[in-house]
Amino acid sequence: xxxxxxxxxxxxxxxxxxxxxxxxxxxxxxxxxxxxxxxxxxxxxxxxxxxxxxxxxxxxxxxxxxxxxxxxxxxxxxxxxxxxxxxxxxxxxxxxxxxxxxxxxxxxxxxxxxxxxxxxxxxxxxxxxxxxxxxxxxxxxxxxxxxxxxxxxxxxxxxxxxxxxxxxxxxxxxxxxxxxxxxxxxxxxxxxxxxxxxxxxxxxxxxxxxxxxxxxxxxxxxxxxxxxxxxxxxxxxxxxxxxxxxxxxxxxxxxxxxxxxxxxxxxxxxxxxxxxxxxxxxxxxxxxxxxxxxxxxxxxxxxxxxxxxxxxxxxxxxxxxxxxxxxxxxxxxxxxxxxxxxxxxxxxxxxxxxxxxxxxxxxxxxxxxxxxxxxxxxxxxxxxxxxxxxxxxxxxxxxxxxxxxxxxxxxxxxxxx
Numbered sequence: 001x002x003x004x005x006x007x008x009x010x011x012x013x014x015x016x017x018x019x020x021x022x023x024x025x026x027x028x029x030x031x032x033x034x035x036x037x038x039x040x041x042x043x044x045x046x047x048x049x050x051x052x053x054x055x056x057x058x059x060x061x062x063x064x065x066x067x068x069x070x071x072x073x074x075x076x077x078x079x080x081x082x083x084x085x086x087x088x089x090x091x092x093x094x095x096x097x098x099x100x101x102x103x104x105x106x107x108x109x110x111x112x113x114x115x116x117x118x119x120x121x122x123x124x125x126x127x128x129x130x131x132x133x134x135x136x137x138x139x140x141x142x143x144x145x146x147x148x149x150x151x152x153x154x155x156x157x158x159x160x161x162x163x164x165x166x167x168x169x170x171x172x173x174x175x176x177x178x179x180x181x182x183x184x185x186x187x188x189x190x191x192x193x194x195x196x197x198x199x200x201x202x203x204x205x206x207x208x209x210x211x212x213x214x215x216x217x218x219x220x221x222x223x224x225x226x227x228x229x230x231x232x233x234x235x236x237x238x239x240x241x242x243x244x245x246x247x248x249x250x251x252x253x254x255x256x257x258x259x260x261x262x263x264x265x266x267x268x269x270x271x272x273x274x275x276x277x278x279x280x281x282x283x284x285x286x287x288x289x290x291x292x293x294x295x296x297x298x299x300x301x302x303x304x305x306x307x308x309x310x311x312x313x314x315x316x317x318x319x320x321x322x323x324x325x326x327x328x329x330x331x332x333x334x335x336x337x338x339x340x341x342x343x344x345x346x347x348x349x350x351x352x353x354x355x356x357x358x359x360x361x362x363x364x365x366x367x368x369x370x371x372x373x374x375x376x377x378x379x380x381x382x383x384x385x386x387x388x389x390x391x392x393x394x395x396x397x398x399x400x401x402x403x404x405x406x407x408x409x410x411x412x413x414x415x416x417x
Contacts, residue, residue, distance in 0.1 A: 036241040037172050037249065041181050043227055044165060045188035047126055050220045051161055052192025053200075054129045054154050055099060057216050059296050060200035061209040062092055063310060084209075092297075098151035099158075106159020110406060113160075117233030118167025123224050125161035129154050130220025137210040166408050170401045171234050174252030176337065182393050183329020190321035190386075197296065197315040253401075263406050274407065277395055283355055284388055287362060291317055291378060302371055316375065317382040324386040332390065343398055347391045354388040 032038050065085045087095075113121045132150050140147040165185060173181040203211040232238040235249045268274055296314045299305065305313070335346055358381045365377035396407040 032177060035245050036235070036238060037174075037181070037245070040168065040172050040231055041184050043223075043231060044122070044168065044185045045191070046223055047122065047161075047227060048165070048185060048188035049192035049195065050126060050216075050223050051129065051158055052189050053196045053216050054133055054220065055158060056193060056196050057133070057200050057212045058095065058099075058151065060197060060204055060310070060314075061212045062087075062095065063296060063300060064204035064209040066092070095148065095151065096294075098148045099155035102152035102155025102157075103159050105156055106162070108156065109160025109163050113163045113167050118164045118171065119231045119233045120164075120228070122161050122164030122168060123228040123231070125157045125164060126220055126227070127224035129157045129161075130217045130224060132157070132217075133213045133220065134217030136213040136217075163408050166396055167233075168231075169397060171253060172249065173397075174249055176252060177333065178397060179332040179336065179390070179394060180326075180329040182397070183325045183327075183332075183390055186329075186390055186393055187322060187325040190318045190325060193318040194315045194322060197310075198312045201310060201312065263403055265406070268403065268406055273399065277392070277399075277407070280351060280355075280388070281392055284385060284392060287358060287381065287385060288389070290362075291382065295378070313375075317378045320379055320383045321386045321389075324383050325390060328387045328390045332394075347395065347398075350387050351391055354384045358385045358388075 066083045066087050109121065109125070112124075116124070132153055136147065136150050139150045169178065169182060169185070199215075200212045203215060230240075235241050235246050238246075295317070296310055299310050299313050303310075303313070332346070332350075335341070336343055339346070341349075361377040361381045361384070365374040365381075368374045368377070399407060
């Protein structure tokens with residue numbers, strides 16, 4: 001990296017600190033655990049968990065909306081309450097896919113990232129998703145298509161939030177720690193799945209499906225306020241960061257000012273590497289969507305359990321990712337820093353191995369009539385492809401930190417759908 005060129009446009013303090021850092025003979029590592037970047041990554045972790053909650057809560061809510069329920073009435077008699085919404089499987093499919101249609105236009109968030117920066121984009125996107133969740137019950141009661149519109153909006157905002165995350169990592173994550181920091185961010189998504197299903201199941205059976213959206217929206221609003229107050233777009237703009245940590249980050253990150261960036265769209269979209277990334281993302285998203293979106297209904301059809309238990313069972317395959325994702329990050333950093341293989345070679349080995357083995361377990365599960373065997377296959381699949389997931393998040397930063405938001409928009413637009 002040409003740091004002298006990259007420092008153009010930085011404020012005078014940042015220029016001075018960057019010059020001091022470049023003149024140092026050795027790396028002066030700043031402990032991660034008690035650093036400001038640890039606080040930033042921790043907040044991204046919980047922000048990603050909130051985003052996943054916004055994405056998957058409707059899958060549990062639908063089960064409660066469309067299920068018969070037994071109620072106690074006066075004199076101890078029992079009565080069966082008819083489903084509040086008489087939706088067939090086709091209508092449910094439309095509802096679950098509405099999020100993906102919003103994601104189609106996630107590239108619309110690129111100007112927002114360029115204009116406002118990563119931190120502001122991420123915070124505003126999560127806040128907007130939270131508010132959308134708060135009004136979702138009212139939208140559904142008013143008009144079905146208004147409800148679909150709210151799900152489409154959440155998909156659009158999710159894509160925008162992700163681009164804000166990449167911009168933040170570009171500015172805040174030093175290269176020697178980039179895999180580990182990205183793995184912690186990604187881990188929040190799987191924590192979100194694991195926690196969301198049982199919590200949403202509990203809320204639905206105790207206080208009705210509406211409570212799922214109210215609690216989700218309230219939690220997201222509180223997080224957004226904390227984020228927007230305490231996190232800045234760049235380390236140099238943060239008044240709470242130490243000089244030592246700021247020097248360390250500037251020395252090991254991309255520092256090109258956003259206003260000076262000119263995106264080479266023609267070269268990006270004519271690159272075979274970018275389209276290979278899209279194919280990899282599509283392959284991963286196919287399997288992940290089956291596990292996250294369709295799995296609760298699969299459990300219901302196979303086991304016939306109630307909403308509470310379905311939520312708990314549906315979270316099991318994702319529990320393993322809570323441990324696998326951080327492990328994958330540390331392994332990737334260690335492998336990269338202690339191997340003669342290039343980063344690209346390492347990524348290719350892991351991606352090919354993960355997709356082939358994961359596909360085998362998916363096929364076994366689809367032909368198995370034993371629920372325990374199928375569940376075991378799903379868990380193993382999650383374990384394996386979680387490495388692939390981490391690499392897909394990292395590739396944009398390694399290919400081009402400066403243009404990472406454009407790359408993210410491309411592979412999420414063409415690869416996710």
